[in-house]
Amino acid sequence: MKSTKISLFLAIVALAATSCSNSPSVTEKSPTSTPAPAKPAAAALATPDPSVVDNELAVIETDYGKIKIRFYPDVAPRHVENFKKLTQENFYDGLGFHRVIPDNIIQGGDPQTRSGDPSLWGMGMPGQPTVPAEFNTRPFVKGTVGMARRGGDVNSGTSQFFICLTAHPEWDGQYTVFGEVVQGLETVRMISNVPSDGQKVQKKVTIKRVYLEKAGS
Numbered sequence: 001m002k003s004t005k006i007s008l009f010l011a012i013v014a015l016a017a018t019s020c021s022n023s024p025s026v027t028e029k030s031p032t033s034t035p036a037p038a039k040p041a042a043a044a045l046a047t048p049d050p051s052v053v054d055n056e057l058a059v060i061e062t063d064y065g066k067i068k069i070r071f072y073p074d075v076a077p078r079h080v081e082n083f084k085k086l087t088q089e090n091f092y093d094g095l096g097f098h099r100v101i102p103d104n105i106i107q108g109g110d111p112q113t114r115s116g117d118p119s120l121w122g123m124g125m126p127g128q129p130t131v132p133a134e135f136n137t138r139p140f141v142k143g144t145v146g147m148a149r150r151g152g153d154v155n156s157g158t159s160q161f162f163i164c165l166t167a168h169p170e171w172d173g174q175y176t177v178f179g180e181v182v183q184g185l186e187t188v189r190m191i192s193n194v195p196s197d198g199q200k201v202q203k204k205v206t207i208k209r210v211y212l213e214k215a216g217s
Contacts, residue, residue, distance in 0.1 A: 045173050046136035049074040055215050057182065058087060061208040062097070064191055067163070067184035069145055070215070072177065075136035079147055079157065079178035082131045086159055087210045096204035098122055099162075100192045106205075107148055107162040113204055121200065124150070128158040131176075138177040140168040145179035163188050 052074035060067040071080040086092060097108035098121040111128070112120045131147065133154040140146065141164065148160035154174075163181060165188060181188060195202045 044135070046075040046134060048072070048136070048138060054080065056084070056212045057215050058083065058179070058210060059213055060092070060184075060210050062187060062191065063206050063208070065184060065187035067187050068182050069179045070182045071179045072136075072138060075138055076134040076176050076178035078131050079134055079176055082129075082157075082159075083161070083178065084212060087212055090209070091159065092207050092210040095207045096121075096201075097191055097207070098201055098204060099199045100194060100196050100201055100205075101199060102193045103165050103189060104192060105162055105164055105166075106188055106191050107160060108205070108207060109148075109160040111159065118200070118204075121204075122160075124158055124160065130155060131157040133157070134176045134178070135173050136177060137173070140164055140171045140175070140177065142166055143181040143185055144168075144177055145181065146171070147176040147178060149175070165189055165192055 054071040054073045056071070058069040058071070060069070071083070073080045091111070092109060094114050095109055095111060096113040097106045098110060098113050098118075099105075099107040107122075110122055111125045112123055133149075135154075138144070144164045146162050146164070147157040148162055150156040157176065161178075165185070191205050194205055
């Protein structure tokens with residue numbers, strides 16, 4: 001089970017352990033146990049193309065309000081396609097944000113959060129289709145939406161994503177950036193500050209539904 005733990009691979013060892021005693025600790029998914037993948041050469045990183053614009057936004061309705069996300073199909077077309085496909089299948093409806101760091105980051109989209117045991121939140125489900133990494137030059141700044149993955153396997157992204165509330169330049173070029181929050185950062189901030197044990201929320205923050213809308217509507 002520990003080998004399938006989906007994490008942001010953040011190496012936040014200082015946060016000690018997760019909320020459940022039978023869950024893997026943060027130190028077990030730190031770089032000391034799974035070496036970080038080498039950062040790709042700059043030439044291998046996709047660069048933004050201003051001529052490529054997505055005319056749809058993702059709207060995430062939560063217990064705390066809405067979050068609107070603009071996609072980056074110019075640098076992460078497969079991740080954008082994957083997120084839209086899951087949205088159109090109503091995959092995210094009823095799931096939750098299960099991991100938070102106050103005023104820093106939130107993570108959600110694990111199907112285990114629909115009705116599963118909280119000790120399994122973040123593990124993902126066996127057999128989920130994966131999306132290969134699409135590293136690019138867009139930086140991790142406030143509002144960035146990135147893809148979570150299983151430890152050091154850069155091509156293991158599925159449905160889990162994270163949203164940043166602060167800059168993380170150490171992740172630039174090492175995790176796939178596929179969008180940004182254009183409305184609802186206050187909602188993200190409130191979610192990041194819900195009660196948690198370590199990083200795991202004490203009570204699931206429900207994603208009521210996710211849908212697509214035309215940009216500018």
